[in-house]
Each structure stands twice: as structure tokens, then as C-alpha cells.
Amino acid sequence: MLPVPELATHTQQVQSLYKMAIRNLESWYDRREVFRYMARLMRARFDRNKSVQNYQTARELLRLGHQELFYKSHWHIRKPPNSPYGSAYERDVPPPDWAIDYWHPLEKAQYPTYFAKREELKKKYIALWKDLYSES
Known part of the structure; x- marks a missing residue:
């Protein structure tokens, strides 16, 4: 998912990138303790750049973050079972x-x-x- 600059602020785009990165880590690491460790490392990477004042530098970091996410994306994204495109989506048919x-x-x-x-x-x-x- 690519951000649309006209519709979202820079902060919202960074938050969206962070969430996509965490969801990608969930797909890569199935053991919870390993996932949490990797999520903390990811959070540290985001926190390292949160005080960047130059807008052009911040935009470039955001672009590089999306590029890295694209290259490191998991081949089969993990989805919660009851979410759309999940394995159990709409399996509970309401009674007539x-x-x-x-x-x-x-x-x-x-x-x-x-x-x-x-x-x-x-x-x-x-x-x-x-x-x-x-x-x-």
C-alpha cells in the first residue's frame, strides 16, 4: 500500500508505515517472543528518526522506509482468520x-x-x- 501524500499528513504516513512494518514482522516470525524482540528493534529504528526537523530528510526517510518494506515483504501475509481475505471470513452464516x-x-x-x-x-x-x- 503506497501512501497518498495529499490525503494523509506526514505523521499519518509514518504511522501507517510503522503498522505495515509490524504486520510484516508478524508474518515473518511465528514465535511470539521472537516477534516481540524484532518489533522492539523496529520501534527503535523509528524512534531514532522521530526528531528529524528537515522536511525533505523526513520525506526521504519515509520513501526509503516504504522501499525497504517492499523489498522485505513476506511472500504470504498473515491475516487474522475472521478479517477480510482471512481463512474463516464470513464462515459463520447467520441463521435464516x-x-x-x-x-x-x-x-x-x-x-x-x-x-x-x-x-x-x-x-x-x-x-x-x-x-x-x-x-x-
Whole structure:
């Protein structure tokens, strides 16, 4: 992901680069203690340059950081399972609406107002369907 200078401040671009670098380290190191050690080294590298006052130097450091990240990127980025493009993304399919109709009456009794309104809306929906699609 390349930064868009017009949309983000320099600070936001550096923060984005830092986050991408840490995520890249997560992909390279699967053992937590090794990852944390490498993350601390990465943080030290960022902290070393945080007091640079010259804007041109800061821009050049940012460009070099993105270039280094590009060259050292992992070939298979680790993604959390439930995030988009993760291995378990949208695997928990929500149950269909009609499944609630098969609840036991004792279960329905726990939510009387919901099921009263639900029955009313079902009757309205059936009436609307008959108006639209009946052949009379």
C-alpha cells in the first residue's frame, strides 16, 4: 500500500508505515517472543528518526522506509482468520429468518413483544404478497 501524500499528513504516513512494518514482522516470525524482540528493534529504528526537523530528510526517510518494506515483504501475509481475505471470513452464516418460526412456545414466551410484532408483520407481508401476485 503506497501512501497518498495529499490525503494523509506526514505523521499519518509514518504511522501507517510503522503498522505495515509490524504486520510484516508478524508474518515473518511465528514465535511470539521472537516477534516481540524484532518489533522492539523496529520501534527503535523509528524512534531514532522521530526528531528529524528537515522536511525533505523526513520525506526521504519515509520513501526509503516504504522501499525497504517492499523489498522485505513476506511472500504470504498473515491475516487474522475472521478479517477480510482471512481463512474463516464470513464462515459463520447467520441463521435464516424462518428458523425463528420453529422456536418452542416456551422460548417465544420469553420475548412476547417481539413475537407479537413479528406475527403482525408476517400478516401484513402475506396481505401485500396477495395484493401484488394474486390472479383475482
